[in-house]
Each structure stands twice: as C-alpha cells, then as structure tokens.
Amino acid sequence: MANSSRAPGRSRRVRTAFAVSAAVGLLATAAAVVLPGSASAASTLGASAAERGRYFGTAVAVNRLNDSAYTSILNREFNQVTAENEMKIDALQPQQGQFNYGTADRLVQHARSQGMLVRGHTLAWHSQQPDWMRNMSGPTLRNAMLNHVTQVATHFRGQIEWWDVVNEAFEDGSSGARRDSNLQRTGDDWIEAAFRAARQADPNADLCYNDYNIDNWNDAKTQAVYRMVQDFKSRGVPIDCVGLQSHFTGGSNYPSNYRTTLSSFAALGVDVHITELDIRNAPSDAYRNVVNDCLAVARCKGITVWGIRDSDSWRSNESPLLFNGSGQKKPAYDAVLAALNNGTPPPTGDPTTPPPTGNPTTPPPGGGCTATVTPGQVWGDRYNTSVTVSGASTWSVVVEITPPQRISATWSGNPTWDSSGNVMTMRSNGSGNTFGFTTMMNGNSSARPQIRSCTAG
Numbered sequence: 526m527a528n529s530s531r532a533p534g535r536s537r538r539v540r541t542a543f544a545v546s547a548a549v550g551l552l553a554t555a556a557a558v559v560l561p562g563s564a565s566a567a568s569t570l571g572a573s574a575a576e577r578g579r580y581f582g583t584a585v586a587v588n589r590l591n592d593s594a595y596t597s598i599l600n601r602e603f604n605q606v607t608a609e610n611e612m613k614i615d616a617l618q619p620q621q622g623q624f625n626y627g628t629a630d631r632l633v634q635h636a637r638s639q640g641m642l643v644r645g646h647t648l649a650w651h652s653q654q655p656d657w658m659r660n661m662s663g664p665t666l667r668n669a670m671l672n673h674v675t676q677v678a679t680h681f682r683g684q685i686e687w688w689d690v691v692n693e694a695f696e697d698g699s700s701g702a703r704r705d706s707n708l709q710r711t712g713d714d715w716i717e718a719a720f721r722a723a724r725q726a727d728p729n730a731d732l733c734y735n736d737y738n739i740d741n742w743n744d745a746k747t748q749a750v751y752r753m754v755q756d757f758k759s760r761g762v763p764i765d766c767v768g769l770q771s772h773f774t775g776g777s778n779y780p781s782n783y784r785t786t787l788s789s790f791a792a793l794g795v796d797v798h799i800t801e802l803d804i805r806n807a808p809s810d811a812y813r814n815v816v817n818d819c820l821a822v823a824r825c826k827g828i829t830v831w832g833i834r835d836s837d838s839w840r841s842n843e844s845p846l847l848f849n850g851s852g853q854k855k856p857a858y859d860a861v862l863a864a865l866n867n868g869t870p871p872p873t874g875d876p877t878t879p880p881p882t883g884n885p886t887t888p889p890p891g892g893g894c895t896a897t898v899t900p901g902q903v904w905g906d907r908y909n910t911s912v913t914v915s916g917a918s919t920w921s922v923v924v925e926i927t928p929p930q931r932i933s934a935t936w937s938g939n940p941t942w943d944s945s946g947n948v949m950t951m952r953s954n955g956s957g958n959t960f961g962f963t964t965m966m967n968g969n970s971s972a973r974p975q976i977r978s979c980t981a982g
C-alpha cells in the first residue's frame with residue numbers, strides 16, 4: 526500500500542511492494558504450510574510468492590465478486606489485484622467532470638479487507654477513452670488527460686501500490702515509433718507529463734509504463750520502450766517501473782530471452798512487473814519459465830495473471846489461465862506453485878542481518894499454550910518469522926513488533942490488529958499449529974517480534 530510508515534525523505538526505492546498501511550493493518554492472509562526448521566512449502570500462489578518477497582496477483586472483474594466460486598479462489602490464492610476494466614478512463618470519467626468511482630472502490634475495499642495489493646490500471650491510454658475524450662485534440666485533450674490523471678490518482682491516494690500511468694503507447698512491428706493516437710498528437714511529451722502529474726497527485730505510488738509485445742529483447746518495440754525509460758531516468762522524469770503485460774496469447778509466444786528483457790529493464794534502475802500474464806493453452810513449461818525468470822531478477826516484483834478461470838479470460842477460447850472453468854487447478858497451476866516454492870529468496874545485494882541474540886522471545890507460561898519462535902529467512906529489507914504453538918489445538922497468540930517495522934504478510938492463521946498496527950493477534954485457522962509472517966525492517970534491522978501471550982481456546 527502506499528506507505529504511510531515511510532520516513533520522510535527516505536528514498537522511494539527502498540520501499541518494497543509489501544509495505545503495509547498502519548492505519549488498517551493490512552496483511553496477506555493466503556494460507557501456507559510452514560514446517561518449523563525446514564524450507565517452507567507454501568500451498569497457495571500468494572503465500573509462496575510472499576515468501577520470496579514477491580506478489581502473485583490476478584485481474585479481477587468486479588461483477589464476478591458476487592460469484593462465490595470465483596471469490597473463494599481469489600481470496601485463497603492471490604495477494605494482488607488489478608481491475609480488469611473498472612479503473613480505465615471510460616469507467617471512471619464517463620462524462621467530462623463526472624467521476625464514477627463506485628465499482629473501482631468496491632474492488633479496493635475487497636482488496637484491503639483481504640490484505641491484497643492493488644495495481645491501478647490505467648491512467649492514460651489511447652483505448653477505452655470515453656466519447657467526450659475520443660473527440661478531443663490538442664491542448665484541450667492534453668489538459669483533460671492531465672486532469673484525469675490528477676483527479677483519479679488523488680482519489681485513490683494511499684490505496685494503490687503501483688499505477689500503470691501510461692499504457693500501450695508504442696507501435697507494434699519494426700518501426701520503434703510511438704503509436705499514433707489523439708494523445709500522441711498532443712506532442713511527444715504527453716507521456717512524461719502524465720508521469721509528472723501522477724507523481725504530484727500520489728507521491729507514494731510507484732509509477733509504471735505498461736505495454737504488450739515488449740517481452741522479446743530483440744523486438745524493435747522492446748528496444749524503443751527501453752530507450753524511453755533510459756531517457757526518462759537520465760532526465761529525472763518520475764518513473765519507477767515497467768510492466769510487461771506478457772499476453773502470450775493470440776500468436777505471441779514466450780521468448781527464450783525473456784529473462785534478458787527483465788534484467789535489462791531492471792538495470793536501468795526501475796522495477797519490473799509481469800502485469801497481464803496469460804499463455805495460450807497454458808503450457809506448464811512456459812508458465813514455469815516465466816516464474817523462474819521473474820525469481821531470477823531481483824527487481825521483478827511479482828506476477829499478475831489476466832484472470833482466474835479460463836472462463837473469465839478475455840481469450841477464453843485459448844484456455845490460457847491457471848484454473849479451468851470449474852475452478853479446478855490445471856497442470857500449469859502446479860508448475861507455477863512448484864516453481865515459486867523452489868525459488869530462492871530474492872537476491873537483494875544487501876548484507877544479511879543475523880537475528881540478534883536474546884530475541885525473539887517465548888512468552889511467560891499461563892495462557893494454556895506455549896508459542897515458540899523460529900527465526901526464518903532474512904533479506905536486506907525484511908525477515909520471516911514462524912511461530913509454533915504447543916499445548917492447545919485452538920489458540921490465539923499476541924505478537925508485538927517495534928515500529929517502524931511493519932508486518933507485511935502472514936500465513937496459516939487469522940490475524941487481527943490493534944489500532945497502532947504494531948500488535949497482531951493471530952488465531953488458529955485450522956491449518957496447523959505453526960503460523961508465519963514477514964516483517965519489513967523499514968530502517969530498523971535489529972528489532973525482532975516479541976510474543977506477548979499465548980491463550981488456548
């Protein structure tokens with residue numbers, strides 16, 4: 526979430542995708558099984574990705590939230606969402622000056638209640654413009670576009686982790702040129718103007734350029750976007766990330782140099798995201814390759830698939846997703862989960878901080894159970910902890926962390942929070958007697974969570 530706990534003046538870039546809003550105490554509740562003292566094998570996509578410092582998300586069609594089969598897969602498996610259509614320009618500003626946020630807000634509320642991160646899609650695009658905008662040109666259009674960016678980014682401020690500020694602004698094929706559009710005809714600088722307006726409206730959101738067919742490193746379109754990002758970075762235009770849609774449908778295939786593309790963009794000093802993944806007929810090997818490529822690039826922050834079940838897909842005739850129409854896991858699902866579970870934690874380049882001695886603690890006896898802490902993986906900016914409860918089969922354990930540290934993800938328990946966001950009460954949820962959580966250090970690398978109590982029942 527846009528990070529209310531970030532210290533003023535701290536570099537945006539130290540922020541990770543898993544910062545949490547203290548005010549609401551959001552957390553990922555995707556279930557995982559964590560075996561004490563051994564490598565963990567998470568049982569859901571979101572939990573496994575979180576253990577590797579990534580997210581695993583999906584596009585959501587908000588009207589499908591009424592379908593309980595859909596929503597139960599969404600809540601179980603994913604810890605990030607993108608509105609498939611509901612944050613596009615025609616949805617949010619159908620008439621000039623009349624903003625319609627209700628449906629998008631419903632998705633944001635759902636995501637917040639489930640501890641899911643939200644990707645905003647998309648502020649400026651040649652497509653899905655409302656009629657009033659499609660008919661505009663020149664300075665009138667430029668101003669209307671900038672006003673849309675400002676109004677929308679302001680409305681969602683604090684709730685959006687990443688914005689696709691500009692979507693699909695380059696031409697396919699060998700030209701390497703900008704795509705012709707009414708926005709492009711307002712002048713080449715429309716993209717950077719949109720990024721500047723977005724930064725001003727929501728300084729805490731990460732700002733991405735998002736496109737398709739920029740997966741193959743050798744393609745002219747990939748090279749053209751690369752040059753634009755390089756230019757933006759060199760001139761201080763505020764850009765934080767590049768989204769590779771990665772629709773390997775409709776005749777476009779996973780390229781063997783995909784990892785080179787991800788790492789080349791990352792080397793420019795931007796994060797990379799796989800934002801709209803779907804693969805024709807869902808071959809396990811291509812899905813596995815995408816996951817492995819992302820895990821191999823430290824700045825690849827996560828993967829979003831473009832829908833949950835094949836029947837939800839914009840290309841349902843190609844059956845490109847991880848769940849079939851009945852909501853069952855396909856072989857590609859198993860391949861993705863296994864690749865996530867086999868993946869190593871992200872190489873941050875930072876030194877590993879050993880847990881300090883004397884911490885973490887086991888609480889005083891008395892509540893009818895005992896909670897024993899096992900320190901987990903430590904990264905440069907965060908660490909995992911698992912807690913095993915003995916003496917009771919249903920229990921609640923109170924854990925306190927030291928601000929500015931923040932718990933950013935949990936698994937295998939039902940957490941609630943006090944108003945400060947520093948005290949978490951984790952209740953058993955039937956998935957065993959070990960739960961786990963990730964804590965962001967936020968500049969304090971020495972503090973470790975304290976167990977305050979363990980209460981049976």
Ligand code: 9MR
Binds near residue numbers: 609610692737770801
């Ligand atoms: O999946 C979306 C589909 O429901 C819409 O009809 C379509 C309209 O443009 O947009 C689809 O999503 C697109 C996304 O916003 C941008 N990248 C390509 C996606 C697939 O077309």
